[in-house]
């Protein structure tokens with residue numbers, strides 16, 4: 174494969190409002206995201222031209238509803254196309270995007286919808302925590318009572334111990350992402366937070382506090398992707414996906430080679446960079462998986478935005494702020510935009526699509542041409558990295 178050759182092109186994208194969407198089922202939320210994608214692309218007749226749907230959805234426990242592919246296809250007005258659910262914990266919709274890329278590259282389909290959805294907020298925090306924990310190892314993690322805040326707290330303490338990363342540096346990630354989220358009308362929590370407030374918030378799993386955690390959120394996201402050769406039929410400004418990587422790791426954190434880095438993310442990034450013919454220095458804007466603030470710091474290092482152990486310094490120097498050298502999580506990230514787990518992967522791609530097509534309004538990054546999305550499943554047993562380029 175030629176380096177930098179478009180694999181597929183994004184011709185439209187949609188995102189529901191993220192937040193507490195009371196009284197709505199996941200299928201209705203997905204329909205909102207699909208409608209935005211259809212409205213944005215008047216040259217496309219969805220019913221006639223979309224040939225398949227891949228949708229990321231983590232858990233049937235939230236709504237006691239499985240069979241998500243067909244359910245959301247119906248509500249998006251896409252009956253009777255093949256509709257397939259992908260599940261890879263919090264990376265479920267990056268997996269849907271990969272499946273869509275494979276489907277188009279195979280030559281079987283020209284136009285495909287990929288997306289994701291999760292409805293979480295009607296359940297109590299303890300129920301959600303238990304459902305989420307199913308994406309960790311049952312016999313040696315869940316059974317002993319550890320939950321995701323606890324697992325990421327282990328990574329945080331290991332990172333602090335090994336590299337001297339501080340609680341202040343973790344809180345700076347929250348301050349940055351809440352600032353970006355305050356500029357995003359679709360974000361769950363559109364409010365700034367001060368360093369003092371983040372640092373004095375209650376402990377969830379030491380050293381992680383309330384403001385180190387992502388939000389429990391309802392939401393959906395989708396993209397319409399096509400063969401690159403036909404993209405101009407639908408839009409003057411297609412965004413090409415030029416790199417795609419995905420890898421897995423042991424489900425149990427105790428089996429991993431490191432607590433301060435995610436091997437699956439490093440492998441995915443290497444694959445995506447090589448395919449795209451792009452180096453970390455070539456990225457203009459990135460959405461990374463900040464399910465906890467420590468995860469964003471580790472992502473900087475795994476993606477090569479800085480050396481191992483220097484993620485804390487990168488945030489401290491302000492390099493990943495909206496006006497910094499490499500703006501990260503301009504959408505507000507999982508921290509402030511929210512984390513409806515199944516929807517997160519394609520919601521990250523949606524933000525990159527907005528940035529590269531200059532539709533990001535008050536959070537627009539000037540002259541952004543190449544973007545990256547980094548999505549992690551669970552505590553790192555899945556990771557996927559995609560690289561996007563405008564023409």
Ligand SMILES: CC(C)(COP(=O)(O)OP(=O)(O)OC[C@H]1O[C@@H](n2cnc3c(N)ncnc32)[C@H](O)[C@@H]1OP(=O)(O)O)[C@@H](O)C(=O)NCCC(=O)NCCS
Nearest residue numbers: 263298302305321322377383384386387388389464512551
């Ligand atoms: C951190 C967490 C436990 C807080 O849940 P909670 O204690 O039940 O909090 P509540 O929902 O009762 O909310 C209490 C207040 O905190 C706020 N809040 C809740 N979660 C928040 C978060 N993550 N960041 C900032 N504020 C938050 C609420 O808006 C509410 O504010 P208000 O009193 O002004 O209305 C929960 O958000 C959580 O589990 N997050 C992580 C989700 C996760 O693990 N995702 C998968 C990652 S792999």
